[in-house]
Amino acid sequence: xxxxxTSSNGSVxxxxxxxxxxSADFQxxxxxxxxxxxxxxxxxxxxxxxxxxxxxxxxxxxxNHHAAGFHSADDAxxxxxxxxxxxxxxxxxxxxxxxxxNNLGGCHGSTGPLTDNPASGKPWGPDFPTVxxxxxxxxxxxxxxxxxIERFAAVVGGSLGGMQAMQWAIDxxxxxxxxxxxxSAARLSAQNIAFNEIARQAILSDPEFHDGHYRxxxxxxxxxxxxxxxxxxxxxxxxxxxxxxxxxxxxxGDIAQGHxxxxxxxxxxxxxxxxxxxxxxxxxxxxxxxxxxxxxxASDYGNDLVxxxxxxxxxxxxxxxxxxxxxxxxxxxxxxxxLMTARKNVVSCxxxxxxxxxxxxxxxxRYFDVLGGYFQRLAEEADLAR
Amino acid sequence: MRADLAIIADLINPGARVLDxxxxxxxLLARLKADKAVNxxxxxxxxxxxxxxxxxxxxxxxxxxxxxxxxxxxDSFDMVVMTETLQSVKAPVQMxxxxxxxxxxxxxxxxxxxxxxxxxxxxxxxxxxxxxxxxHSWYDTPNIHLCTFLDFERxxxxxxxxxIERFVVDAGHANRPLxxxxxxxxxxxxxxxxxxxxx
Numbered sequence: 001x002x003x004x005x006t007s008s009n010g011s012v013x014x015x016x017x018x019x020x021x022x023s024a025d026f027q028x029x030x031x032x033x034x035x036x037x038x039x040x041x042x043x044x045x046x047x048x049x050x051x052x053x054x055x056x057x058x059x060x061x062x063x064n065h066h067a068a069g070f071h072s073a074d075d076a077x078x079x080x081x082x083x084x085x086x087x088x089x090x091x092x093x094x095x096x097x098x099x100x101x102n103n104l105g106g107c108h109g110s111t112g113p114l115t116d117n118p119a120s121g122k123p124w125g126p127d128f129p130t131v132x133x134x135x136x137x138x139x140x141x142x143x144x145x146x147x148x149i150e151r152f153a154a155v156v157g158g159s160l161g162g163m164q165a166m167q168w169a170i171d172x173x174x175x176x177x178x179x180x181x182x183x184s185a186a187r188l189s190a191q192n193i194a195f196n197e198i199a200r201q202a203i204l205s206d207p208e209f210h211d212g213h214y215r216x217x218x219x220x221x222x223x224x225x226x227x228x229x230x231x232x233x234x235x236x237x238x239x240x241x242x243x244x245x246x247x248x249x250x251x252x253g254d255i256a257q258g259h260x261x262x263x264x265x266x267x268x269x270x271x272x273x274x275x276x277x278x279x280x281x282x283x284x285x286x287x288x289x290x291x292x293x294x295x296x297x298a299s300d301y302g303n304d305l306v307x308x309x310x311x312x313x314x315x316x317x318x319x320x321x322x323x324x325x326x327x328x329x330x331x332x333x334x335x336x337x338x339l340m341t342a343r344k345n346v347v348s349c350x351x352x353x354x355x356x357x358x359x360x361x362x363x364x365x366r367y368f369d370v371l372g373g374y375f376q377r378l379a380e381e382a383d384l385a386r
Numbered sequence: 387m388r389a390d391l392a393i394i395a396d397l398i399n400p401g402a403r404v405l406d407x408x409x410x411x412x413x414l415l416a417r418l419k420a421d422k423a424v425n426x427x428x429x430x431x432x433x434x435x436x437x438x439x440x441x442x443x444x445x446x447x448x449x450x451x452x453x454x455x456x457x458x459x460x461d462s463f464d465m466v467v468m469t470e471t472l473q474s475v476k477a478p479v480q481m482x483x484x485x486x487x488x489x490x491x492x493x494x495x496x497x498x499x500x501x502x503x504x505x506x507x508x509x510x511x512x513x514x515x516x517x518x519x520x521x522h523s524w525y526d527t528p529n530i531h532l533c534t535f536l537d538f539e540r541x542x543x544x545x546x547x548x549x550i551e552r553f554v555v556d557a558g559h560a561n562r563p564l565x566x567x568x569x570x571x572x573x574x575x576x577x578x579x580x581x582x583x584x585x
Contacts, residue, residue: 347444
């Protein structure tokens, strides 16, 4: 099966997040206008003189701006995609200038449910408007303008991040050279939406949710968030992968006694769930899952994905993972087939991996060969220095 | 460039829509892109070949030919190419029909099992021929559907494929007079350019 390697390559080091403030009105697709917004972002590497080496990282459901490096010397863990971004890594910061942000509606510093609604002076909470993937793309374009980036060499994302990369290609074709869509889909399947709804119901039915006004009540729907994360987590792994990692190993108790038994897999899920509820906002979670569910660029083009993609001009790289059943290889093949029918440049790979949807975050040898090779090609075409 | 790929490249019109089944390291597509403004697609399953294609900027799609070509619409390409792969697919007749469904025309190349060396090997040693261009033993060969040129022509007749052109070459991809007179005896590889039944 797949192999993961420990990278001996460099880190981008200690990174300080910055804030981009857009002070003009910003109208969302839902019709509501935000009186400006802030986005928290990080950058790695150096923007070259012609600003031709910029790469945008779009995060997935529970991600944020902190994709690589550390915030302080005592940080136990680096950013969520540190394995992939850095000097000598697939997205090589010796050549590329990498931008990573917390999306609008997020809960890690950008304007969202946790920040104040200027109209009321109180946090937005559940009243923060519905945000779509194309709203995110428009907000990211404003960030690019602010950074002096006319055109990204590539826009990259996994899962919900891949949806943003696809929307970039459709909405702003002149502003990117390549869209890299990893473990993504052109629209969610009914099964995928169903899992999001289970996660939402877990949160909504938690008595501590208080219709989304939990902060004002000094409460937090920890249990709901925990359940949401547990369900999500199971769908991000594969049966084989879980079998290999946990099997039927018992953490405590004795099956012969018949009670108080805790399997390793239960303990792991409890831990993942608890740690998630401590660092993620429930209203943002709901907002992100709606953005996932509603994403369907073909719906603007007579439900025809080929038509939706026909105006794109960038190159595409589509990557999927063999055991990913939440965003299965078949969903990626739909994208690839539509791109070929639309006569776009596309490379497409299905990486053998036992890690399910989570694979897109892991340093799998072949995955990084493909991604690194693709970025190397982009660097050579743009004649970027090492 | 591999001599056989140069022969194929010559058969493809500038700007044509090309699908290369089993594109290997993408040599043909890279050449067509550079020389003839052809930006085709190549299907491949070998990871190393795919990585090489990506380095070359070739549009490579990871897809197993034996899983079928249902994802390609009728008439979506001008030319569908398959070099030295027909003999290793599970369903070669279906493959040829698919190639002519997807493309207006197709080019297939394959080795000749009727070459005199194969015949002599089997006749004198009584064993399955192993040679420079068919280097595998019977038990580990990917070539599960070997045929002679004559066999292939019979198939084209039976399926009413239109043979537009045919080239026969030796192991060095050169054409010699004798093999034009007796292709099924002296030819090592054949290139067939086929059209649809009735075309």
